[in-house]
Amino acid sequence: xxxxxxxxxxGTGSELSVLxxxxxxxxxxxxxxxxxxxxxxxxxxxxxxxxxxxxxxxSPRSLIDHIGLGKPWDLDTKTGGVFILQPTHYGRVAKxxxxxxxxxxxxxxxxxxxxxxxxxxxxxxxxxxxxxxxxAEEHFRSGKPxxxxxxxxxxxxxxxxxxxxxxxxxxxTAFEEKPKSSNYDMVSMGIYLFNRDxxxxxxxxxxxxxxxxxxxxxxxxxxxxxxxxxxxxxDIGSISSYYDASMKLIKRGSLLFDKNWPIYTRGxxxxxxxxxxxxRVADSIIASGCWVEGRVEGSILFPGVTVARNAVVKNSIxxxxxxxGADSIVEGSILDKFVTVRRRAVIGKASSxxxxxxxxxxGKKAKSRITVIGRNAVVKGNTVIHRGVIVEPRSTVKGExxx
Numbered sequence: 001x002x003x004x005x006x007x008x009x010x011g012t013g014s015e016l017s018v019l020x021x022x023x024x025x026x027x028x029x030x031x032x033x034x035x036x037x038x039x040x041x042x043x044x045x046x047x048x049x050x051x052x053x054x055x056x057x058x059s060p061r062s063l064i065d066h067i068g069l070g071k072p073w074d075l076d077t078k079t080g081g082v083f084i085l086q087p088t089h090y091g092r093v094a095k096x097x098x099x100x101x102x103x104x105x106x107x108x109x110x111x112x113x114x115x116x117x118x119x120x121x122x123x124x125x126x127x128x129x130x131x132x133x134x135x136a137e138e139h140f141r142s143g144k145p146x147x148x149x150x151x152x153x154x155x156x157x158x159x160x161x162x163x164x165x166x167x168x169x170x171x172x173t174a175f176e177e178k179p180k181s182s183n184y185d186m187v188s189m190g191i192y193l194f195n196r197d198x199x200x201x202x203x204x205x206x207x208x209x210x211x212x213x214x215x216x217x218x219x220x221x222x223x224x225x226x227x228x229x230x231x232x233x234x235d236i237g238s239i240s241s242y243y244d245a246s247m248k249l250i251k252r253g254s255l256l257f258d259k260n261w262p263i264y265t266r267g268x269x270x271x272x273x274x275x276x277x278x279x280r281v282a283d284s285i286i287a288s289g290c291w292v293e294g295r296v297e298g299s300i301l302f303p304g305v306t307v308a309r310n311a312v313v314k315n316s317i318x319x320x321x322x323x324x325g326a327d328s329i330v331e332g333s334i335l336d337k338f339v340t341v342r343r344r345a346v347i348g349k350a351s352s353x354x355x356x357x358x359x360x361x362x363g364k365k366a367k368s369r370i371t372v373i374g375r376n377a378v379v380k381g382n383t384v385i386h387r388g389v390i391v392e393p394r395s396t397v398k399g400e401x402x403x
Contacts, residue, residue, distance in 0.1 A: 010057030018374035026124035050080035123190035142225035149191035
């Protein structure tokens with residue numbers, strides 16, 4: 001049951017706006033300590049997969065820095081390990097990956113040189129725990145060359161995903177990619193398990209997209225099995241889905257706190273968090289190196305965050321080394337790394353009736369009602385930023401931004 005894993009990590013993450021300007025979507029911080037890709041990597045290690053390729057493309061530096069040689073996942077070994085692969089050139093000018101199937105094809109040598117019988121293709125931007133060995137058992141039982149992971153979803157969420165129909169034996173009989181509406185109730189989780197030799201024969205330069213060029217033709221030929229997953233799973237595809245998944249950790253943190261299936265990540269050298277007399281913290285995740293003098297409620301603070309005296313951080317996510325100044329309020333917001341919020345600023349204000357100050361041109365309206373402040377931005381004292389505003393990285397904001 002030996003497997004090789006190919007983790008697709010080349011997406012731009014445009015729906016995540018300023019949060020992915022300087023990082024790959026899979027390198028997005030999550031849960032006060034982790035990166036999104038930690039879940040796929042940890043699942044692989046716990047499932048006994050020691051040969052892992054991360055197919056990177058867009059803004060790969062943060063991903064490369066985070067994964068390194070794979071030591072946090074015990075993958076810095078002489079045999080196997082984790083490899084970050086970017087578009088290849090084979091003696092010609094290197095080309096961007098044209099799609100998911102092309103990304104695998106450009107790195108087909110790794111599959112061909114592997115002794116694994118199965119190739120596991122994963123999306124690196126999902127938050128979940130899964131033992132891929134159980135999926136492999138169902139794959140062998142089916143006798144089909146491809147098994148895809150499926151999960152039941154409510155009707156209102158079906159337009160976001162590929163939807164599958166299965167028969168009583170779990171064979172996939174029909175598939176719709178992101179339909180406007182669907183009567184199918186099984187969503188494709190973007191997890192594909194191929195017979196190695198079958199995939200090698202299938203791939204060629206004309207195959208661009210896994211769904212349209214590989215999955216759907218195989219479904220039509222009756223060659224796809226479905227594996228139904230019952231556990232928690234979240235696709236981090238937008239600011240809203242990222243925020244909602246993060247807030248769920250506060251209410252049901254078992255996803256992170258399972259001692260039998262820990263999520264591994266690169267550690268920090270930060271000291272323990274410090275809470276000053278008079279500070280108040282409730283229903284929050286506070287990482288190491290944080291300094292809290294004010295009030296934190298229903299929020300996630302990453303390492304090195306400072307919350308000054310009388311400041312309030314509520315229902316928010318604050319990335320590493322950001323500072324929230326005295327008497328400031330941050331509510332329903334996401335602050336990227338190294339953001340400075342000066343004294344008496346208000347971020348995430350509910351009212352939208354006040355006029356827009358032209359001096360605050362660094363902001364733009366978001367698609368959601370979550371306020372997002374880009375990396376290295378400075379919010380001047382007494383500034384008011386309303387809900388749903390996105391502030392560009394490295395901006396200096398003053399006055400009033402109305403979403």
